[in-house]
Amino acid sequence: xxxxxxxxxxxxxxxxxxxxxxxxxxxxxxxxxxxxxxxxxxxxxxxxxxxxxxxxxxxxxxxxxxxxxxxxxxxxxxxxxxxxxxxxxxxxxxxxxxxxxxxxxxxxxxxxxxxxxxxxxxxxxxxxxxxxxxxxxxxxxxxxxxxxxxxxxxxxxxxxxxxxxxxxxxxxxxxxxxxxxxxxxxxxxxxxxxxxxxxxxxxxxxxxxxxxxxxxxxxxxxxxxxxxxxxxxxxxxxxxxxxxxxxxxxxxxxxxxxxxxxxxxxxxxxxxxxxxxxxxxxxxxxxxxxxxxxxxxxxxxxxxxxxxxxxxxxxxxxxxxxxxxxxxxxxxxxxxxxxxxxxxxxxxxxxxxxxxxxxxxxxxxxxxxxxxxxxxxxxxxxxxxxxxxxxxxxxxxxxxxxxxxxxxxxx
Amino acid sequence: xxxxxxxxxxxxxxxxxxxxxxxxxxxxxxxxxxxxxxxxxxxxxxxxxxxxxxxxxxxxxxxxxxxxxxxxxxxxxxxxxxxxxxxxxxxxxxxxxxxxxxxxxxxxxxxxxxxxxxxxxxxxxxxxxxxxxxxxxxxxxxxxxxxxxxxxxxxxxxxxxxxxxxxxxxxxxxxxxxxxxxxxxxxxxxxxxxxxxxxxxxxxxxxxxxxxxxxxxxxxxxxxxxxxxxxxxxxxxxxxxxxxxxxxxxxxxxxxxxxxxxxxxxxxxxxxxxxxxxxxxxxxxxxxxxxxxxxxxxxxxxxxxxxxxxxxxxxxxxxxxxxxxxxxxxxxxxxxxxxxxxxxxxxxxxxxxxxxxxxxxxxxxxxxxxxxxxxxxxxxxxxxxxxxxxxxxxxxxxxxxxxxxxxxxxx
Numbered sequence: 146x147x148x149x150x151x152x153x154x155x156x157x158x159x160x161x162x163x164x165x166x167x168x169x170x171x172x173x174x175x176x177x178x179x180x181x182x183x184x185x186x187x188x189x190x191x192x193x194x195x196x197x198x199x200x201x202x203x204x205x206x207x208x209x210x211x212x213x214x215x216x217x218x219x220x221x222x223x224x225x226x227x228x229x230x231x232x233x234x235x236x237x238x239x240x241x242x243x244x245x246x247x248x249x250x251x252x253x254x255x256x257x258x259x260x261x262x263x264x265x266x267x268x269x270x271x272x273x274x275x276x277x278x279x280x281x282x283x284x285x286x287x288x289x290x291x292x293x294x295x296x297x298x299x300x301x302x303x304x305x306x307x308x309x310x311x312x313x314x315x316x317x318x319x320x321x322x323x324x325x326x327x328x329x330x331x332x333x334x335x336x337x338x339x340x341x342x343x344x345x346x347x348x349x350x351x352x353x354x355x356x357x358x359x360x361x362x363x364x365x366x367x368x369x370x371x372x373x374x375x376x377x378x379x380x381x382x383x384x385x386x387x388x389x390x391x392x393x394x395x396x397x398x399x400x401x402x403x404x405x406x407x408x409x410x411x412x413x414x415x416x417x418x419x420x421x422x423x424x425x426x427x428x429x430x431x432x433x434x435x436x437x438x439x440x441x442x443x444x445x446x447x448x449x450x451x452x453x454x455x456x457x458x459x460x461x462x463x464x465x466x467x468x469x470x471x472x473x474x475x476x477x478x479x480x481x482x483x484x485x486x487x488x489x490x491x492x493x494x495x496x497x498x499x500x501x502x503x504x505x506x507x508x509x510x511x512x513x514x515x516x517x518x519x520x521x522x523x524x525x526x527x528x529x530x531x532x533x534x535x536x537x538x539x540x541x542x543x544x545x546x547x548x549x550x551x552x553x554x555x556x
Numbered sequence: 557x558x559x560x561x562x563x564x565x566x567x568x569x570x571x572x573x574x575x576x577x578x579x580x581x582x583x584x585x586x587x588x589x590x591x592x593x594x595x596x597x598x599x600x601x602x603x604x605x606x607x608x609x610x611x612x613x614x615x616x617x618x619x620x621x622x623x624x625x626x627x628x629x630x631x632x633x634x635x636x637x638x639x640x641x642x643x644x645x646x647x648x649x650x651x652x653x654x655x656x657x658x659x660x661x662x663x664x665x666x667x668x669x670x671x672x673x674x675x676x677x678x679x680x681x682x683x684x685x686x687x688x689x690x691x692x693x694x695x696x697x698x699x700x701x702x703x704x705x706x707x708x709x710x711x712x713x714x715x716x717x718x719x720x721x722x723x724x725x726x727x728x729x730x731x732x733x734x735x736x737x738x739x740x741x742x743x744x745x746x747x748x749x750x751x752x753x754x755x756x757x758x759x760x761x762x763x764x765x766x767x768x769x770x771x772x773x774x775x776x777x778x779x780x781x782x783x784x785x786x787x788x789x790x791x792x793x794x795x796x797x798x799x800x801x802x803x804x805x806x807x808x809x810x811x812x813x814x815x816x817x818x819x820x821x822x823x824x825x826x827x828x829x830x831x832x833x834x835x836x837x838x839x840x841x842x843x844x845x846x847x848x849x850x851x852x853x854x855x856x857x858x859x860x861x862x863x864x865x866x867x868x869x870x871x872x873x874x875x876x877x878x879x880x881x882x883x884x885x886x887x888x889x890x891x892x893x894x895x896x897x898x899x900x901x902x903x904x905x906x907x908x909x910x911x912x913x914x915x916x917x918x919x920x921x922x923x924x925x926x927x928x929x930x931x932x933x934x935x936x937x938x939x940x941x942x943x944x945x946x947x948x949x950x951x952x953x954x955x956x957x958x959x960x961x962x963x964x965x966x967x
Contacts, residue, residue, distance in 0.1 A: 149674060
C-alpha cells in the first residue's frame, strides 16, 4: 500500500494566492462593469527587452539545422551565460566566483523550493515575518517546519518579526538557527538591507555555523550605492551563504523562465559525525539526477541582457517600474495612510486603517476603489494589518489607482 | 550547525554518465586524429520540426508588446497545450482525461525525480534491472532506497530482472511493492511491452494497492498497433498509475525543455490511518510551491507539434531514427554479436562478446572501432555484460559505425 507524505496534509488547503484570485473573480462576476486595477500581482507587464527577443529569434533559428542544433544543455548551464553573470553581476561588484559555483535554473522559485533537499529534515529554520509563503511551505512539505499550531505558527520555525518598531529589519536572534532565509530587497515590505545590517547576519551565521539562503531577486531595483546587491559583498559570506537570483523581475522573464543559484565551494554543512561537506557538490549531484538543464532559448535570451544594448534596456525596464514606485510613493504620501517600502523595490506595505485586518482591507479596497492588493496575512502573522501593493502595472494604471486611493482615503 | 542530508553521501561519487564522458575525453586527448562516432548519447541530433521553430518565433514576437506579453504561466500549463495533448495523445487512443489531470513541465526528468516528494520516505520501490539510474538515485537522495550493499544493490529496492531468459519482460514479483517504476518502450534495452504484459502489472497494482510510475517517453517509436502508447489504455490503470511523457525524443526538445505528467484524479495513496488521498491534489500543491510554470515559448512550440504540419514533421522525425534503427538492426544481424531491442525504440542492448564486462566492452569498441556506447552496468547489475547503442545519430554515422562493428566483429 503506497503511503502519502503526510507532511503535505499539514499545508493549508488552499494556496494563498489562489484564494486571492478566487475572491477577485467573484467580485468580477458580481461587478461586470467595474474597472479593476491590479496592484496585487508580483508579475511584470512591460514587453521584454528587445535584445532578449532578438536572441530568442536567433536561438530558435539555430534549431533549424543539425550543425547549430542544441540538445541537452550542460546541467549547470551554458558557459556563455555563466561567464556573463560572473563578469557583470559579481566581478563588477568586487566578488570573484568560479564558473562551477553558478547553477543556471528555470527560475529562482524551483531552486528555493528544492534547495532544502540537500539538508537534513530536522535542521531548524528561521524566516522573517512577513515573508513570501513559498519559503515556509517548501519546508512544511518535507517535515522541517514541524506542526501548525493554534496560533497560526509552525512549531519548528523561528519567526523573526519585521515591524515598524525595527524598521522591518529583523533582530539577530538569541538562539541558534541552522538555516535562515533572508530576502532583500524584501518582498512584501519593499525594504532593503544595508551593509551594516547584512554584516550582522553573516557574522551570526559564521559564529553559529548556520546557513543563509539569500534571495536577492529584486537587487536590480536598489537605488543606493551603499546597499549590497549580493550577500557576497560582505566578508565571510562565501562560507555561509547560498544566493538566489532571477531574470524575472530584472527583465520580465516570468514567462521565459531563467534564473540562477550561487553556491560557493566554501559553503559547507556537516554530517552528524561532524564531517564538513561541500554543498556545491551535493547540489551538483541533485541537478544531475533531477534536472536536464534550462532551456537553450531562455539561456541565450538571458545572455543578451548583458550586452551593452541589453544592459541599457534592462535599466529602462527597471526605471519604468521605479518611476511608478516614486509616483505611487508621492501620491500615497498625500493620504493619511501609513506605508513602508517603495525605496529599493517596487513594493509598498500599507497599514490597514482603523481596525481592519488584511483581508478586510483587501476587500474594502476591492469593493470601494476596485483596486486589487495582496492581504498581508498571506506573508505571515505580522502581515495581518497590512496590504501589499506593487508597482508592476502601467504608469497610467498606477496613477489612476493612486487617485482612487486618495479619493477613498478622504472618505 | 546546519546538517546535510546524509542520504546524498550514499550516492556514488561520480554521476555515471559523467564517467563515460571523462573516459571518452581521455581517449580524444591521446587519439586526436580518431574519428569517433557517438552512439552512446541518448540525445537527438536532427533539427527541430519547422512547425515548432515557427511557433517559437511567433511566441518570441509576442513578448515585444504589452498586449501580447506573457508573464507567469498557469502552474499546470497553458490550456492550449493541455487541450492538444488530451485530444491527440489520449482521446485518439480511447483514453479520456480531464485538463486538470495534466501537468506541463520542463521535461520528464524533473517530475520523475520529484514525484517521490509526495510519498512517504519508507515506501518500498521496485525497478526493472536494467533501468536508467535516475529512478533509483532520486530515491536514494530521500532515503527511500536504503543502504548500498556490498553486492552493489540498494537494501530497500526490489529489483525486477530483465534478461534474455524472460525476453526482458519483468516477472510479477511474489512480494508486495508500494511503488513500481516501469519504462516502456524501454531505455536501455529497446524492448516494448504489449497489452497483455502491461495488464498483468496494472492488475498487480490494483490487487496490491501499489502505484505504477510509467515512463512512456519513447512511445512515439512504437511500430506495432497492439502495443499500448499509454498505460491508461489498460483498464483500471487510472486508479494506480502516474504517466510521464516528454517531447524530447518525439520532436527533439532536449534543449527546448517541455514534457508532461499525467495524474488521474482516481489515483490515491493512503495515510497511516488508511485515509485515501488524491495524489493529483498533492502534486498540484507541490507545483504551486516549487514551480512557476514551464516556459511560454516551449509550451507554444510543443503545441505546434499537434498541428497537421507539426504531426507530419514529428512523424518524419521519428521515422528518421527508426530508419537508422532498422539499418543498424540489419547490419548487426550480419555479425556474430547477440543483441536485443531495436523494434519499437532507437536502442540496442548488445551482449558483450567473450568474457568482457560492460566497461571492457565499452573500452574495446572505443579503442578498436572508435565507437562510443554506454556500458550496461550504468543501468544495473543485469547490464554488466551489455552495451547500449542508440540510433540518435545521422544515418551516415550509424551506417559507418555498423560497418566498423562488422569489421571489428570479424577479428
